[in-house]
């Protein structure tokens with residue numbers, strides 16, 4: 001009855017084989033200093049909750065914002081809150097079917113840690129542009145250590161042409177439990193917003209703020225995560241009238257002007273931006289020929305409205321994907337922030353980044369899947 005996910009099924013009184021309720025692992029995402037959000041897929045209508053265990057004490061999170069026990073027939077989401085910064089515990093998902101069978105399953109306990117803005121050090125890891133390449137994802141999962149957070153820097157998919165592709169790609173990529181020991185934060189890539197089912201990504205990818213952009217502290221590092229949208233204007237015929245990123249870019253520009261002055265963000269020793277499409281690229285043509293099949297290698301229209309706030313804040317480095325070609329572009333007089341771009345989806349071009357920061361500096365190490373170091377950068381305190 002346990003299926004492939006290690007869940008324990010209870011309540012099959014008639015002895016009949018029941019389809020497992022849990023269709024994916026419980027995915028720990030949207031890390032915050034007071035908790036996180038847990039999202040998983042189910043096979044039919046059921047109720048669900050999260051049990052959190054710390055130092056032998058178990059707390060149950062079983063209420064949504066409208067006073068209901070979380071329930072659904074495809075996706076369950078549970079917000080865990082009220083924890084202390086840097087709390088270390090374990091959690092598991094529990095589900096019970098809303099039918100006469102009263103089938104019940106308990107997922108395995110998973111280690112979790114909340115973000116700690118006051119910690120002297122932090123470690124994070126970054127993936128990008130996995131594009132459903134299962135061999136790459138399996139290897140990334142194998143070689144990537146536990147961390148305070150896993151930043152999946154966009155392009156999880158190859159466009160959402162079928163609704164059925166969303167759950168396995170986002171909540172059970174290459175059938176791996178990718179958030180064991182590292183809570184997930186997604187930054188949206190241009191392929192994540194393509195296809196007629198792209199509007200459903202938000203139903204299963206939680207973010208700390210409930211929006212596709214956010215700012216937070218992890219130890220000495222201030223992180224700003226942004227949504228660069230598409231790589232062509234909103235009215236490009238290939239988008240079918242489905243996207244509205246011009247207004248989202250402007251809204252993020254206004255938000256940036258405020259959040260970069262917020263305590264904890266404005267005074268952080270280290271300052272990083274994550275966004276899928278890089279804000280700088282090695283070769284920057286003055287215009288992109290959109291009408292003849294061209295697309296932005298760098299986020300031209302985002303940079304135009306975000307640059308001033310990021311420069312004034314003292315952003316040290318922007319970490320991106322998109323080009324499927326790794327690059328390190330140092331800061332210069334015009335651009336006070338450096339640009340680190342990671343690799344592509346194929347096994348030989350895939351890269352992952354480990355970031356560590358403490359009193360000595362911020363270190364970014366990009367590796368290929370064989371462990372070879374591709375880029376290594378050390379940045380001083382601001």
Ligand SMILES: [Fe+2]
Nearest residue numbers: 129155191322
């Ligand atoms: Fe990509």
